[in-house]
Amino acid sequence: MKRKISRRVESGHPWIFANEVDKVEGEALGGEIVNVFFHDKKFVGQGYVNPKSQILVRLLTRDREEAIDENFFYNRLKEAWSYRQRIGYTENCRLIFGEADYLPALIIDKFNDYFVLQTLALGIDRWKPAIVSALERIFQPKGIYERNDVPVRELEGLPQQKGFLSAPFDTNIVINENGLKMHVDIENGQKTGYFLDQHDNRRAIQHIVKGADVLGAFCYTGSFETHAGFYGAKSVLGLDISENAVAQSRRNATLNGLDNICKYEAVNAFDALKQWSKDGRQYDVVMLDPPAFTKSRETIQKAITGYKEINLRGMKLVKKGGFLVTSSCTNLVQPELFLETINMAAKDARRRLRQVTFQAQASDHPIIEGWENTNYLKFLIVQVL
Numbered sequence: 519m520k521r522k523i524s525r526r527v528e529s530g531h532p533w534i535f536a537n538e539v540d541k542v543e544g545e546a547l548g549g550e551i552v553n554v555f556f557h558d559k560k561f562v563g564q565g566y567v568n569p570k571s572q573i574l575v576r577l578l579t580r581d582r583e584e585a586i587d588e589n590f591f592y593n594r595l596k597e598a599w600s601y602r603q604r605i606g607y608t609e610n611c612r613l614i615f616g617e618a619d620y621l622p623a624l625i626i627d628k629f630n631d632y633f634v635l636q637t638l639a640l641g642i643d644r645w646k647p648a649i650v651s652a653l654e655r656i657f658q659p660k661g662i663y664e665r666n667d668v669p670v671r672e673l674e675g676l677p678q679q680k681g682f683l684s685a686p687f688d689t690n691i692v693i694n695e696n697g698l699k700m701h702v703d704i705e706n707g708q709k710t711g712y713f714l715d716q717h718d719n720r721r722a723i724q725h726i727v728k729g730a731d732v733l734g735a736f737c738y739t740g741s742f743e744t745h746a747g748f749y750g751a752k753s754v755l756g757l758d759i760s761e762n763a764v765a766q767s768r769r770n771a772t773l774n775g776l777d778n779i780c781k782y783e784a785v786n787a788f789d790a791l792k793q794w795s796k797d798g799r800q801y802d803v804v805m806l807d808p809p810a811f812t813k814s815r816e817t818i819q820k821a822i823t824g825y826k827e828i829n830l831r832g833m834k835l836v837k838k839g840g841f842l843v844t845s846s847c848t849n850l851v852q853p854e855l856f857l858e859t860i861n862m863a864a865k866d867a868r869r870r871l872r873q874v875t876f877q878a879q880a881s882d883h884p885i886i887e888g889w890e891n892t893n894y895l896k897f898l899i900v901q902v903l
């Protein structure tokens with residue numbers, strides 16, 4: 519590596535960018551395991567290399583002696599599972615959260631007996647057979663599915679693909695979450711099929727939705743909305759631009775006996791929030807869970823404008839003394855900046871906010887100090903005065 523290293527590398531973050539490397543000895547073939555050294559020849563770690571990617575090396579271990587083989591992946595998965603069991607997970611969890619589990623670019627979600635995985639870099643993709651065999655040894659799963667239909671793979675020279683990594687199975691499954699049942703569409707749902715990261719946050723709405731008229735924008739499969747119904751809301755209206763998401767939300771309402779309470783509309787939430795705040799509609803609780811408005815540093819400002827806009831509209835729709843439940847899922851907007859944006863919106867809406875809770879993602883997606891990309895989800899509940 520070059521003499522001067524970044525704070526990120528210093529904090530042990532496993533990515534080594536090509537422009538941080540001083541020289542390459544020998545031939546670095548895509549996907550192979552290489553050793554990385556500091557400028558003074560001290561050992562940094564072993565990782566997989568991809569000369570086609572801006573992230574030249576992603577470190578797998580700091581231990582020079584550790585063999586990277588099938589057993590390595592078995593041990594890592596086992597460790598990750600015992601960690602999650604220790605912090606209370608039994609049925610569903612993100613089993614592997616990439617970097618935070620020292621397995622860069624690997625995502626594995628466990629939905630009871632089913633597993634969905636993503637291998638998002640060349641060097642981890644190669645180990646897919648070892649990872650699948652480790653899952654089989656540890657869990658004897660009913661099914662394993664690959665959701666590698668994601669554009670980031672192309673930055674690594676990998677094709678987008680999805681399909682079974684076990685014998686085929688019915689990919690429409692039902693999971694239990696916080697005492698509710700939820701459909702998960704492993705094959706066609708977004709990302710791995712279900713957003714487990716809001717698992718604890720969904721429970722956080724329990725008290726404020728009792729007897730309330732609730733509006734939920736960006737509902738996807740209606741996870742927050744179904745929870746609101748389950749926790750005793752008087753009425754729930756969920757919005758999503760995708761017809762398919764709205765259909766899934768309705769199925770989840772039916773599955774939980776909440777057809778009379780939870781209603782859904784397929785609309786553009788930006789338009790609806792704008793129009794309805796003009797019309798003077800009022801709700802006891804408004805919930806917002808938009809997609810990441812940015813994936814790159816260049817467009818952060820645009821994202822902030824988007825967050826400000828929907829939160830401003832959302833606040834206007836909240837009755838005095840009601841609640842706004844608002845999330846942001848991009849690590850490019852860090853928690854302080856998110857709070858700042860919400861406060862700017864409050865100022866424009868001429869409303870005062872009282873914070874009920876400010877949380878991150880569930881603890882099966884661990885945050886590592888100094889590794890910004892592990893700290894990505896913001897979840898805020900405020901009373902709107």
Ligand code: SAH
Pocket residue numbers: 712713716735736737738739740741742757758759760763785786787788807808809
């Ligand atoms: N609350 C959900 C996750 C929401 S993901 C959960 O907990 O599972 C974001 C959702 O926003 C996606 O379903 C996407 O279809 C929807 N979306 C994106 N742009 C939108 C828009 N302009 N209006 C309404 N919905 C939109």
